[in-house]
Amino acid sequence: MLREYHSDPRYLEHYFEAPDTDSIVSCAIHWARECPRENYQLVVELKVSRKIIGCIGLRQKGCATGAAEIGVELSPDYWGVGYASEAVRELMHFASSSLAITTLLAATSPSNTRAGNLLKSCGFVQKGTRMNQCLFQARVNAA
Ligand SMILES: CC(C)(COP(=O)(O)OP(=O)(O)OC[C@H]1O[C@@H](n2cnc3c(N)ncnc32)[C@H](O)[C@@H]1OP(=O)(O)O)[C@@H](O)C(=O)NCCC(=O)NCCS
Structure with missing residues (x-):
């Protein structure tokens, strides 16, 4: 499924x-074996059918203590119904409750309004730019 949508023109519009x-996939396997574990690359699947529709990642490596960068992507066939925001909110909850993360970062291309809207709907605010990308930040409450 990932390979299929990675060549979809709708997905590639901003890449x-x-x-x-x-x-x-190799990175996901490598990160899953880390001990202590700092980074996560997880699939996003539909709850009932368990069909894989995308993936979501959280990386603490290279970030300040208490901070992590996230990224999410779905097959374009599943855009526009709120699945991505549901996945991001779950990851934000996991980051704060299980990893004691207090700051989340995300970067998107300035033309990627769908990604910008997703991040804003999850409480991120734009904090500037990095290498021609818009940098977003959200504060989360560590448990
Ligand atoms: C970025 C990306 C994940 C956003 O996906 P998305 O489906 O638009 O995001 P959301 O889950 O927030 O869905 C929002 C849409 O669902 C609608 N929606 C319907 N029910 C909803 C619900 N219960 N909750 C939230 N949104 C809902 C919203 O109205 C909105 O519709 P619109 O697109 O017509 O305005 C997707 O475009 C993607 O995979 N892009 C390629 C990778 C990428 O750019 N990643 C960003 C890196 S951070």
């Missing part, structure tokens, strides 16, 4: 090139 699906 210069298709992502390397194999390296995303």
Whole structure:
């Protein structure tokens, strides 16, 4: 499924090139074996059918203590129904309650209004730019 939508023109609209699906999967496996675990790359699946429709990641490596960067992507066939915001909110809850994260960061292309809207709807605010990308930040309450 990931490989399928990684070449979908709707997905690629805001990317210069298709992502390397194999390296995303390898990274997910590598991160799952880390001890202590700092980084997560998880699939997003439909609750009833368990069909995989995308993935979501959280990376603490390279971030200040208490901070992490997140990224999410879904197959375009599942955009526009709130699944991405549901996944981001779940990840935010996990980050604050299980990892003691207090600051979440995310970066998107300035033209990617769908991603910007998603982040804003989850409580992120734009905090500037980084390498031609809009940088968003959200504060979360550590448990
Ligand atoms: C960014 C991305 C995940 C956003 O997906 P999305 O489906 O638009 O995001 P959401 O889950 O917030 O859905 C919002 C839409 O669902 C609608 N919606 C319906 N029911 C909803 C509900 N219960 N809750 C929230 N939104 C709901 C909203 O009205 C909105 O519709 P609109 O697009 O017509 O305005 C997707 O575009 C994507 O995978 N892009 C490629 C990768 C990418 O750019 N990632 C960003 C890196 S941070």
